[in-house]
Structure formats: C-alpha cells, structure tokens
Amino acid sequence: MAGGGIGVEYSLRGLPRMLPGLILCVVFGWLALQWDSNISNWNRDAKESEKILKSWTEGKPVLAYDEYVQKAKEGFAKKEAEFKEQKAEYDAHVAALPPGGQPALKEPKKPSKPHPLKQADYEELTQGKAVAGKLAFGQRMIEFQLTYVAVLLLGGMLIRNTVGVPAVFQVGTLAARPLIKPGIIILGAYYMWSHVLKVGVIGMVLVIAFVMGTAVLVSLWGRRAKVDDGLTGVMGAGVGVCGVSAAVAVAPVVNAKPRDFFYAIGTILLFGTLALFTFPYIGQALGMSEPVFGAWVGTSILNTAQLVAAATWYGHESLLTANIINIVRVAFIPLVVLWAIYYYVVKPAVAAGGEAEKVNAWQVIRDKFPIFIFGFFAMVTLNEMGVFTEEQTKILAGDLLKLFFAVGFAGVGLNIAFDDLRKAGGTAFMIGFASAGLKAILAAVVVIALGTEVFAVR
Amino acid sequence: MTEEFEKKATETFSAERKEDIFVLIVAAVVVALVLAGAIGKDFYKSLFF
Numbered sequence: 470m471a472g473g474g475i476g477v478e479y480s481l482r483g484l485p486r487m488l489p490g491l492i493l494c495v496v497f498g499w500l501a502l503q504w505d506s507n508i509s510n511w512n513r514d515a516k517e518s519e520k521i522l523k524s525w526t527e528g529k530p531v532l533a534y535d536e537y538v539q540k541a542k543e544g545f546a547k548k549e550a551e552f553k554e555q556k557a558e559y560d561a562h563v564a565a566l567p568p569g570g571q572p573a574l575k576e577p578k579k580p581s582k583p584h585p586l587k588q589a590d591y592e593e594l595t596q597g598k599a600v601a602g603k604l605a606f607g608q609r610m611i612e613f614q615l616t617y618v619a620v621l622l623l624g625g626m627l628i629r630n631t632v633g634v635p636a637v638f639q640v641g642t643l644a645a646r647p648l649i650k651p652g653i654i655i656l657g658a659y660y661m662w663s664h665v666l667k668v669g670v671i672g673m674v675l676v677i678a679f680v681m682g683t684a685v686l687v688s689l690w691g692r693r694a695k696v697d698d699g700l701t702g703v704m705g706a707g708v709g710v711c712g713v714s715a716a717v718a719v720a721p722v723v724n725a726k727p728r729d730f731f732y733a734i735g736t737i738l739l740f741g742t743l744a745l746f747t748f749p750y751i752g753q754a755l756g757m758s759e760p761v762f763g764a765w766v767g768t769s770i771l772n773t774a775q776l777v778a779a780a781t782w783y784g785h786e787s788l789l790t791a792n793i794i795n796i797v798r799v800a801f802i803p804l805v806v807l808w809a810i811y812y813y814v815v816k817p818a819v820a821a822g823g824e825a826e827k828v829n830a831w832q833v834i835r836d837k838f839p840i841f842i843f844g845f846f847a848m849v850t851l852n853e854m855g856v857f858t859e860e861q862t863k864i865l866a867g868d869l870l871k872l873f874f875a876v877g878f879a880g881v882g883l884n885i886a887f888d889d890l891r892k893a894g895g896t897a898f899m900i901g902f903a904s905a906g907l908k909a910i911l912a913a914v915v916v917i918a919l920g921t922e923v924f925a926v927r
Numbered sequence: 928m929t930e931e932f933e934k935k936a937t938e939t940f941s942a943e944r945k946e947d948i949f950v951l952i953v954a955a956v957v958v959a960l961v962l963a964g965a966i967g968k969d970f971y972k973s974l975f976f
Contacts (some may be wrong), residue, residue: 499974615938648950836939848954857961860968861962865958868971
C-alpha cells in the first residue's frame with residue numbers, strides 16, 4: 470500500500486524502536502478524536518437550538534427545561550411506535566413477495582434518539598434568544614470540515630515542518646500509518662456482496678480506464694520526451710496505480726537509478742499532498758455528493774492513506790465508495806508490474822532481435838498481491854452470513870474504524886515533510902504531475918456524469 | 928535489472944507482506960473481541976470526556 474511501511478518492518482525485535490512514535494500517534498489521535506467529539510456534539514446542539522428558536526418565532530411557548538426534555542422524549546416514543554408499525558407492515562409485504570420480486574413499499578427508517586440540550590445551554594438559549602457561542606463555533610468547524618481528519622493531517626504537517634519530530638519518534642510514526650489498513654478491513658462489516666459488486670464493477674472500469682491508462686500515458690509520453698526509461702517507468706506506475714508501492718515494485722524491472730526513484734516518490738507525494746488538502750474543497754465547490762466524491766478520490770488520489778483520509782474528511786458515504794474502488798485499484802499492482810516487464814524488458818528485447826526473458830506471471834502476481842484485501846472480503850462475507858448484529862456493525866465500522874484511522878492519520882500528518890516534496894523535479898516531474906492532474910480532471914467529469922446512484926453503496 | 932534495487936524491492940515487499948499479515952491479525956483480534964462482547968457499544972464513548 471502506499472503510505473505503507475517503506476523502511477519499517479513489523480517485528481517484536483523492532484517494537485522498542487517503534488513504541489515512542491506509536492504512543493505519540495495514539496495520543497495525537499486521541500486528542501483529535503476528543504476535538505471531533507466536542508465539535509460534533511456542539512454542532513448537533515446548535516441545530517437543536519435553531520429548531521427551538523424557530524418554534525419560538527412561530528409563536529410556540531417557551532417551556533421550562535423539564536417540560537422541554539419530557540416533550541422530546543414523548544415525541545421520540547411516538548415516532549418509534551410509528552416506525553414499529555410501518556416496519557411490521559413492510560416486513561409482511563416483503564415476505565409475501567414472489568422470489569425476485571421488488572417491494573412496492575419503501576423501507577421505513579428508524580428514528581434517531583433525541584438529544585435534548587443540556588440544562589445550561591437551554592437556559593442560555595432562553596435568556597439570550599440566540600445559539601450559544603460554543604455551539605455556533607462547533608457548527609462553524611463542521612461547516613469548514615475541520616474534523617479529526619483535518620486536525621491530524623494539518624496539525625501533523627505543521628508540527629513536522631515547524632518544531633519537527635524528534636528522531637526517537639520517527640520509526641513509530643512511520644509504523645503508525647499502516648494502522649489505517651485494519652480500519653479498511655473492518656469497514657467490510659458494513660457491506661453486503663451486492664454493494665461490493667455494484668460499485669466494484671464500475672470501479673474496475675474506472676481503474677482500467679484511468680489508473681492503468683495513466684501508467685501507459687506516462688510511459689509513452691516519457692519515451693517521446695526522451696526521458697530515461699527508468700524514471701518514466703517508476704513514475705508511470707507511481708502516478709497511475711498505487712504511489713510508492715507500485716513505484717518500488719516496478720523500479721527493478723525498469724532498471725531505475727536511485728535518483729529516478731526519489732524524483733518519482735517526490736512527485737507522487739507532492740501530488741498526493743496537494744490532492745488531499747484541496748480535493749475535499751473542490752468536491753464541495755463542484756457540488757459532488759458523497760458517493761461521487763468517493764469515486765473521484767478512489768480514482769484520482771494515488772495513495773491509500775491519502776485517499777482514505779480525503780474520503781473520510783468528506784463523509785462516511787464517501788469513504789464507503791472510495792474504499793471499494795481502492796480495493797480494486799491496489800489489486801492491480803501486480804498487473805502493472807507485468808505490464809512494465811512487457812513494455813520495458815520483453816518488447817525492447819524482441820525488437821532488438823534478442824530473446825525475451827521468460828516471465829513467471831503467476832510468481833509476480835503472488836509476490837506483489839496486497840493480501841490484506843482478503844481480510845476485507847472475509848468481513849463482507851461474515852456480514853452477508855449475518856454474523857454481526859446491527860450494533861456490532863456500528864462498533865466495527867464506526868467506532869473502531871475511527872480509532873484505527875485516527876492513529877494512522879496521525880502517522881500520515883507527522884510524515885508530510887516539505888523536504889521530501891522538494892525532491893520532485895525535472896521533465897519527468899512535469900509529465901507525472903500533468904498526467905495525474907489530467908486523470909483527476911477527466912475522472913471528475915466522468916464520475917459527475919455517472920451520478921450518485923451509480924456509486925452509492927446503499 | 929540492478930541488483931541493488933532488486934534487493935531493495937524484495938526487502939520492501941517482504942516487509943509489506945509482513946505488514947499485511949500483521950494488520951490481518953490485528954483486525955481478526957478486534958473482530959473476535961467485538962463478537963465476544965469484550966468491546967461493547969459504550970467502549971468508544973468511555974474513551975472521551
């Protein structure tokens with residue numbers, strides 16, 4: 470995976486070196502989640518305050534706090550009773566359907582539990598007739614999408630490039646990044662196979678068209694511009710498929726020099742970092758729905774950690790779509806390596822009248838396949854079999870997912886070093902950056918045209 | 928193919944394979960804890976003020 474552990478190997482022997490940085494990421498992640506929890510609660514309370522203010526302007530009476538809470542409870546009990554009735558009607562309707570029949574009724578939605586204001590906030594509202602300052606602040610932070618994802622990425626980057634991260638924490642912060650992967654795996658508890666196939670099939674078409682297309686485009690353009698094969702090969706794999714991992718996989722095939730490799734990595738990191746911080750705002754400006762945005766970042770951002778961060782930043786539905794497309798994308802790494810072997814080794818050898826090296830395709834696929842995605846498929850299968858209750862799904866794909874992502878994003882933010890980004894340069898940088906940018910623009914047009922329904926997981 | 932890079936790529940993919948195995952184990956342990964009820968619905972809330 471991109472964002473994976475280049476230079477970090479998980480082993481018990483290496484644990485003492487990793488521990489300080491891992492602890493730093495856990496603490497940083499916890500602080501960001503604490504912030505997130507506060508602004509979410511304040512945002513919810515601000516909305517409740519606005520609802521109450523509206524009812525007062527419509528002439529409804531100002532209730533005492535106890536009466537207000539009681540009314541909220543009664544309102545919920547009524548809605549719940551209505552839901553149970555509608556649900557029973559819906560279930561009976563579905564049970565009576567012939568095999569393969571489509572229900573004519575819409576499945577009712579469970580009402581959400583009421584969250585009445587705290588007494589102090591309610592009293593402040595009744596006295597000031599305006600939303601309390603801290604609640605309005607929370608609402609503003611949510612509007613600006615300054616959730617835990619932004620705090621960890623922006624804050625981490627700021628720390629790394631100002632005060633710096635002491636060497637003792639370095640290995641651990643790198644080792645924290647792959648903790649996004651268990652989050653990706655347990656998110657599988659949220660999907661049914663029908664969801665995975667629905668988005669996965671269209672995701673595969675997008676991956677073949679855009680992701681593989683970019684790898685091919687960079688290589689052809691690089692040859693035309695007479696850029697070294699090693700550099701364009703690494704760059705093509707990197708900007709096309711999966712950032713650093715694909716670049717590392719292709720490097721020996723194309724005979725890349727260390728300089729080529731670092732140029733390519735610099736370009737990949739620079740594009741990914743810019744995309745991570747700008748795409749959520751571009752998506753909002755273009756009015757992209759969450760599933761459409763998920764499809765866009767799944768196709769355009771080159772690196773799993775950055776892609777997952779951008780999608781999470783935008784919203785949960787965006788993450789659900791982006792996750793499936795990412796799974797499809799990383800599964801393509803071995804195929805890109807095979808293509809690089811053909812384009813840079815076999816084809817030139819045959820053209821020169823020589824004998825092509827024999828390539829064991831199965832060996833390449835077996836060696837380069839990212840096996841963690843089997844965990845995701847196992848989770849989807851368990852969910853399909855009904856192993857998880859609704860509550861367990863919420864714990865896995867909601868609460869625990871956030872914990873893993875928070876620690877992983879802390880590692881991502883603390884490793885965005887401007888010095889690494891400066892390593893990008895030269896003609897190959899221009900080709901790689903332009904191709905990645907072009908892919909992002911074309912992908913945006915296509916996913917917007919296809920629309921929300923195509924990419925919505927539920 | 929340069930030997931140096933081939934070695935580096937093999938090492939990196941061996942490290943990534945180990946990393947994948949590690950994350951699969953972590954995910955399996957977490958799922959087992961949730962299924963066993965050791966991690967319940969109040970676990971997350973209990974971590975924050």
